[in-house]
Amino acid sequence: MEIIIQPTAAVASGIAARLVARLLREKPSAVLGLATGNTPRMLYQELARRKLEWSKVTTFDLDEYVGLPPEHPGSYYQFMRENLFRHVNVTPANIHVPDGMTKDIPGFCAHYEQAIRAAGGIDLQVLGIGSDGHIGFNEPTSSLSSRTRIKTLTAQTRRDNSKFFECEADVPHHVITMGIGTILEARQIVLLAFGEQKAQAIAQAVEGPISAMCPASVLQLHPDTKVFLDEAASRLLTKVDYYRWVYDNKPDWQKTSGP
Numbered sequence: 712m713e714i715i716i717q718p719t720a721a722v723a724s725g726i727a728a729r730l731v732a733r734l735l736r737e738k739p740s741a742v743l744g745l746a747t748g749n750t751p752r753m754l755y756q757e758l759a760r761r762k763l764e765w766s767k768v769t770t771f772d773l774d775e776y777v778g779l780p781p782e783h784p785g786s787y788y789q790f791m792r793e794n795l796f797r798h799v800n801v802t803p804a805n806i807h808v809p810d811g812m813t814k815d816i817p818g819f820c821a822h823y824e825q826a827i828r829a830a831g832g833i834d835l836q837v838l839g840i841g842s843d844g845h846i847g848f849n850e851p852t853s854s855l856s857s858r859t860r861i862k863t864l865t866a867q868t869r870r871d872n873s874k875f876f877e878c879e880a881d882v883p884h885h886v887i888t889m890g891i892g893t894i895l896e897a898r899q900i901v902l903l904a905f906g907e908q909k910a911q912a913i914a915q916a917v918e919g920p921i922s923a924m925c926p927a928s929v930l931q932l933h934p935d936t937k938v939f940l941d942e943a944a945s946r947l948l949t950k951v952d953y954y955r956w957v958y959d960n961k962p963d964w965q966k967t968s969g970p
């Protein structure tokens with residue numbers, strides 16, 4: 712894992728955006744795995760501002776609530792439409808968000824996995840992290856080799872996500888999420904975490920043992936994961952000076968920055 716600590720979420724999101732932009736320039740038919748939630752909003756804003764070419768890009772979202780139709784304001788499809796898709800020239804047929812209304816959840820999940828494979832696999836997966844350490848909606852105790860499937864949200868996640876609904880009771884209990892095994896197959900992973908409320912989960916994910924109790928800790932096994940943090944989210948890490956030194960003293964060829 713590479714840990715990149717920046718003064719603010721905006722600066723960190725800008726560097727992450729450069730990384731994604733570089734991929735889209737080098738591989739116009741890139742396959743992106745996308746995340747929802749407050750965390751990636753600035754990344755998406757910055758990507759939209761850059762006026763990149765998205766017409767050949769394929770996207771797969773991590774997750775969706777079971778029982779919410781795409782037009783529901785709390786659905787992740789709506790989130791993606793509002794925060795990214797309507798601002799870029801992505802081809803609608805290339806957008807994939809799990810279908811929260813499917814009548815055949817296992818069948819749909821198998822089809823989602825197949826669609827990722829048919830697209831050539833995910834080149835770059837954007838991730839947030841839950842305050843309980845989840846990635847996608849893989850809650851603590853999720854199998855570390857899980858595939859796309861239905862999951863039940865924890866009380867903590869439903870509380871955290873009530874900000875996107877009128878009240879907590881409106882937050883669905885069930886979701887369809889890519890599995891941890893699915894996420895680990897992405898060639899490159901960019902995890903973003905901002906704010907004090909993520910500090911504990913980040914400390915466990917980056918410096919703790921690999922454990923299903925903190926699903927994000929499995930990223931320690933992934934060969935190309937970059938973790939972008941603001942100061943607050945890095946507060947409980949013990950090797951901050953080392954991470955900063957590594958980032959500030961990279962040989963030119965290894966730098967994440969650039970136009």
Ligand code: PGA
Nearest residue numbers: 748749750751839840841
């Ligand atoms: P947030 O959610 O970005 O809204 O904090 C992150 C997540 O649950 O993965």
